Amino acid sequence: MTRYLLSLFGHKFVIVLLLLINIPGTIYGYMWYGSQLEQTPFMFLPFVPDSPTASLFFVIVLIALLLNKRWPLFEALAAVTLIKYGLWAVVMNLAAGLTGSHLNWQHYMLIFSHAGMALQAVIYAPYYRIKPWHLLVVALWTIHNDIIDYVFMMHPWLSSGLLPYIEHVGYFTFWLSIFSIGTVYLISVRKNTLKLEVN
Numbered sequence: 001m002t003r004y005l006l007s008l009f010g011h012k013f014v015i016v017l018l019l020l021i022n023i024p025g026t027i028y029g030y031m032w033y034g035s036q037l038e039q040t041p042f043m044f045l046p047f048v049p050d051s052p053t054a055s056l057f058f059v060i061v062l063i064a065l066l067l068n069k070r071w072p073l074f075e076a077l078a079a080v081t082l083i084k085y086g087l088w089a090v091v092m093n094l095a096a097g098l099t100g101s102h103l104n105w106q107h108y109m110l111i112f113s114h115a116g117m118a119l120q121a122v123i124y125a126p127y128y129r130i131k132p133w134h135l136l137v138v139a140l141w142t143i144h145n146d147i148i149d150y151v152f153m154m155h156p157w158l159s160s161g162l163l164p165y166i167e168h169v170g171y172f173t174f175w176l177s178i179f180s181i182g183t184v185y186l187i188s189v190r191k192n193t194l195k196l197e198v199n
Contacts, residue, residue, distance in 0.1 A: 003196070006123060010199050011199060019066075022055050022120075023059055026056050026059055029049065032052070033048060044152065044154045047145050048156070050081070050145070051089060051114065051117070051156075053081065054081035054082050055117060057081060058120060061074050061078045073137065073138070075129065075188075076138040077141070078121065079125055080121075080138050080139075080184050081142070082117045082121035083122070083179075084142065086114045086115060093110055093111050094111070101160070122183075125187045127196050127197070130188050139177075142177045149173065150169075150174075
C-alpha cells in the first residue's frame with residue numbers, strides 16, 4: 001500500500017504540478033530574504049537564503065526526473081535541506097509565538113508551506129539514487145552552513161522574542177542538521193531501501 005501511494009508521485013503530471021508550486025514558492029522565498037541579502041557581505045550570500053535554496057535544489061531534481069535523469073548530488077542536497085529548513089521554519093515560527101510574538105496569517109502560511117517542504121523530501125526519497133559520498137558532501141555543506149549562520153551570525157532573521165535564545169537556536173539547528181542527514185541516510189541511502197521509478 002505504501003509503495004502504491006508513493007508511486008503516484010512518480011507520474012509526470014504530479015511532478016509538473018509540484019514544479020508549478022515550487023518555482024513560484026522559490027522565487028517568493030528569495031524575495032522574502034531581499035532586505036537581509038542587501039545587508040549581507042558578498043562572501044556569505046550563498047549561505048543566507050536557506051529555505052528558497054533548498055526548494056531550488058528540489059526544483060532542479062524535479063526537472064531532472066521529468067527528463068528521466070538522476071542528479072544524485074542535487075537529490076542529496078534537496079533531501080537534507082528540505083527536511084532541515086522545512087522543520088526549522090515550523091519550529092521557529094511556533095517558538096516565536098511561545099515567546100510572545102503575535103502570529104499572523106503570514107506566519108501560518110510559512111508553517112504550512114515549510115511543513116510541505118519537509119514532507120516532499122520524505123515522499124521523493126525513494127526516487128533518489130544517493131550514494132554515501134553524495135551524503136557526505138552534503139553533510140559537510142550543511143554543517144558548514146550552520147557555522148556560517150551561528151558563528152558568523154548570518155542566520156535568517158528571527159523574531160525579537162527569540163534573540164535572547166540565539167545560542168539555543170544554534171544548538172537546535174546543529175542537531176536538526178544531524179537528524180536530517182540521518183533521516184536521508186535511513187530512507188534513501190542504506191541498502192534495501194525502497195526504490196521507485198518515474199513513469
